[in-house]
Amino acid sequence: MTAALRQLAALIRAYIYAWCVSWHHAVLSIAVAVAYLAVINQSFVVTLTRRVVVGVYTKDADIGRRIREDLTGKGLGVVAYDTPAAMWAALSNGLLAAGMELATNTPSAAVRFGGCNPLMDREMANVLLEMTARLATHTGSRYQLSLQGNSYVPDRTRAFVTANLVPFLLLSLVIVNCGIVQVMAVENKSMCGFLLTPVPRAVLYAAQLGSGVIVSLAVFLLAYAVCIPLAGVPVPAAPVRWLALCLFQLVCTGAVYLYIALAMRRYIPFAQFSIVSITLFIFAGGGVTPFEVMPQWERVFASCTPALYMIRSMRAVMLGTEAVRLNDLAVLAMWGIAGSVLAHQRLRRMVVSG
């Protein structure tokens, strides 16, 4: 028993020593752990901010002032409108997250949501409900409250959550099929076998990316098809556009992770980087916390990740509430082009430096 414990201690000591000797692994581990805790801790809670603007229309100046104070106190931005039409127009143009109209003759409030983000709608519904209750207490009237366009309903939420999850499934698949496969090819040297052949590096790169993307897309489509009857994931309303977007996202992110794999060339740091990066993207890419309510530093971080643009474009196609922003696609394309150029250069360096 004692001998076994000694052996165990010796082995553990050896493993820890090996870990410490690879100091760059240790530094990377600590850095990503800090990033993980710091970012995700900040990202987990949906806190409404002044960037979330609610429109208010009422003819009663006192009530209008009280509402503005209430909403501002909750951290929301407030804009008062002279006519309901102007407010509803601003809502439909995406300038407002919600609009609230208080009737002149009867104690009733009509709240209409933008409906783009169920998580934000849920938080706003809480705030507006609480505010209406206080208003009713203050005026001594029974307020009739009507809600419209709240996207926090099962079907919309399911579509929204699916649209949030699909990009991360795509990312996971390209990490495996474009990233880990290539890291292993470098580690077991089978990559050199291809580099020795008279195949142009552009062809070799395209083959690596293409095979990874094809495998990823096939796995994704099969999984999605199975989940439609099994888990009730929504059937895409525009399947061709949806499929094209999935393919586009796979190609762009595949190029990035292929480059990272070729740059890192070792399984352990690549796996560690990939796992942490995808977790960071989940929380800081707008998947959990709406972009609109993020603190400034997190908005900057989110803008620098491909996840934000993947999620936003996927939501646009799957929810159909807004058009896909060309900017989002352009940013993703730039990520893909940068990844491709760097990966191609990396392949070249692998030939000449061994």
Place this chain on the structure above:
Amino acid sequence: MTECAGAVVRMERVGKRFGALWAVHDVSLALAPGAITGLLGLNGAGKTTLIRMCAGLLRPDTGRVLIAGETQTSDNLRARALIGVVSADAPPLGELTVAQLLQVRGALYGLHGAALAAACAAAAEEYELHAFLARRVQVLSTGMRQRVAIACAMLHAPRVLLLDEPTVGLDPDVRAHLWGCLRALAQRGVTLLLTTHYLEEAARLCDLAHLMVHGRLVMSISPAGMDGSAARLERAYFDAVQHERIA
């Protein structure tokens, strides 16, 4: 520099440095068509580095390598098409079957259709792979994998075959078979450059063996001039190594 008219492989004052260490320094060699040339030396002498530069896996810091007049660079695909490489640096893809591997390799070298089928059939015949064509490379024995590697390297009929320790870990029977394969290639005019730690192999197989010490070629030995005697080659080898160590 070893002079040789009509040399297929020509190394001109080739050098490679890793940090402050010259792994290969000022090496010049010329290999004639159909010649089998061996590189001998202790571990770390620079043999593998030299082979890697010939294969195009490493860029020389000084000098250049010419394959049939083509400078071996990272962009010269013509030079790559002229060589075949058997090395632990470039193992065949283990997940494929032998038949699939031959097909892929042939396609990468521009073979297709009937020519590809004929090349694969000829390779299977020559290296006795018929019984293993449907088996995955990763489940084959070391000797069989090495035969597959040579078959792959020779599929496109290159003019030069580079082999980095081709018989390491093989039993004498398989080694003798591989020697026979390599001699047959040389007789067909293929130029072979190989590294080995087995002096017997150099004595039996090579037309000329070069001894490398600290990245330099210090001695060239013709095993034929020693009647192919491994013992005499061994004596010359250790004398030279000892002399260089003292120097």
